[in-house]
Amino acid sequence: MTADISGVPPSPRRGRPGYDQETVLRRAIDLFNRQGYDGTSMGDLAKELGFTKSAIYHHVPSKSHLLEQALDEALDGLAHALAAARAESGVTANERLRHAVRGSVMVLVDHLPAVTLLLRVRGNSEVESQALERRRHIDDALAEMVEAAVAEGALRNDLPPAMISRLLFGMVNSLVEWVRPDGRYDAEALADMVTTVAFDGLTR
Amino acid sequence: MTADISGVPPSPRRGRPGYDQETVLRRAIDLFNRQGYDGTSMGDLAKELGFTKSAIYHHVPSKSHLLEQALDEALDGLAHALAAARAESGVTANERLRHAVRGSVMVLVDHLPAVTLLLRVRGNSEVESQALERRRHIDDALAEMVEAAVAEGALRNDLPPAMISRLLFGMVNSLVEWVRPDGRYDAEALADMVTTVAFDGLTR
Structure with missing residues (x-):
């Protein structure tokens, strides 16, 4: 000094x-x-x-102040990606959904620590409850996009759309368990792989 | 009394x-x-x-004693399901993998609280480290089964098998986030839906 x-x-x-x-x-x-x-x-x-x-x-005024900033960072990113995908015109509902999935993966990788924290929140305080509420709105909006893609005939209709949405975003969210900020895959490559597996399946 | x-x-x-x-x-x-x-x-x-x-x-002799029993319950169940799938003869590597996925979903649903606890373990103690070590062995064995199914030509070969394995079991593990013991889907129905989405994809 x-x-x-x-x-x-x-x-x-x-x-x-x-x-x-x-x-x-x-x-x-x-x-x-x-x-x-x-x-x-x-x-x-x-x-x-x-x-x-x-x-x-x-x-640091308080621990919960930091938590709120972190959760807002993750939620703002996810909400923004989702809004951008929903606002696209001239594309099918299925393409909008694919873009929402891609956008979610990009936000998850770019804001990995904040999203990891968000996905572990259990609602033990006012700040956490509000974050869970925002997360529910995002999940509902994603589920609606899945429903629209099923309704236009692009996605399989032999499973409940709510189940498809949960499995799809369960796969996306599971990335926080093993993706590392300095890992070998960048956000674009991960987004490609997740959408390929989810939409086209593992079978050759 | x-x-x-x-x-x-x-x-x-x-x-x-x-x-x-x-x-x-x-x-x-x-x-x-x-x-x-x-x-x-x-x-x-x-x-x-x-x-x-x-x-x-x-x-209760100690908190860690209860944790150990819980983690062993989850790990024994998963290891058993995996061993059963691997021991099958006269079927393809892909069928063995499908059975391993189905078996994992069944154990997850039947031992939901214990598996939920296992998936949240971060290795903060000796008991947790040992559980993570057992979990790694199981994940490695599953990754080998994916590799064998790719090698026999059943699964897509344009993605690294390690990535396929992570996304596949990421989807399986994400069930703990929303499946409830008294929920509307039973273990068999969930296992069917997960294998359908994972192997055949969402596209109609």
Whole structure:
């Protein structure tokens, strides 16, 4: 650390690592994913970031504030991808669905830690309940897109559309279990593979 | 509660609900799934079962003992289903794989709480690490079955077999997110739907 021109060290930063809000959020999300949100205390966060227990409150108003930002990041991304797919005109319902699946995979890979956190939320607090409510709206909208693709005759009609939707997005969501940010597949390649398996099946 | 013939209440049970070990295990698994294993204390377990904090230790030697029993239940079931599918003779590699998928879905539905707990394990203790190790062996064996089905020409060869295996069992495992023990689909019907979607695809 360098002293400022007056020779006095800049006191707001004295003894504290110079993390910005974005870095604090990233490190917090990783910690929540490693040991669970409920299992992470403000003390754990302070330790992770190298703050004292009292200094952490200057950087983080509360644990739930960080959780809310993380869940909003994931939900905003998914909602935006979905809205873009639904807004397409001049294409079939099946193409809109394919684009929604592709878009969901891209958001999942690009915001992997935040989406991982979202998919583990169980509704144990107000912030979590609101996130689950938003997630339900997204799931409902995706289920409607599946229904439309079945109705236009593009998708098989021997299974309930609600079941198709659950299995399809269950496969998409399962990516969080093994995709790594520095992994060998990029988002586009993963999106291609998921849509190929889901729409065309494994049989040669 | 009735007194015994001597007129003295049977002291080992006095004031305690008459749960057997099986019931204790079921209630513990449900509690672990609701609030997380790490987030559940022996005190929480005692409260859930209506025991005093000191009485709980007469019924449950430790939290990790219950976790181990639960994870073994799930892993034994999956390993058994897999071994049965692999041992089949006179069928193709693809048929053995289909039977392994069906068997996995059946075990998942029949042992839903135990498998749900297994899929949430992150390796935070010796018991969890050992369970993850067993799970890896099962995943490797399933991946080998996928490879054999690709090699015999039954499954598409334009995707890495490891990827096919992950997406396939990602779809299977995602069932724990929404299947309910008293739900509208039985294990056989779910196994049929999952294998149909996975092998034949969604496209009509």
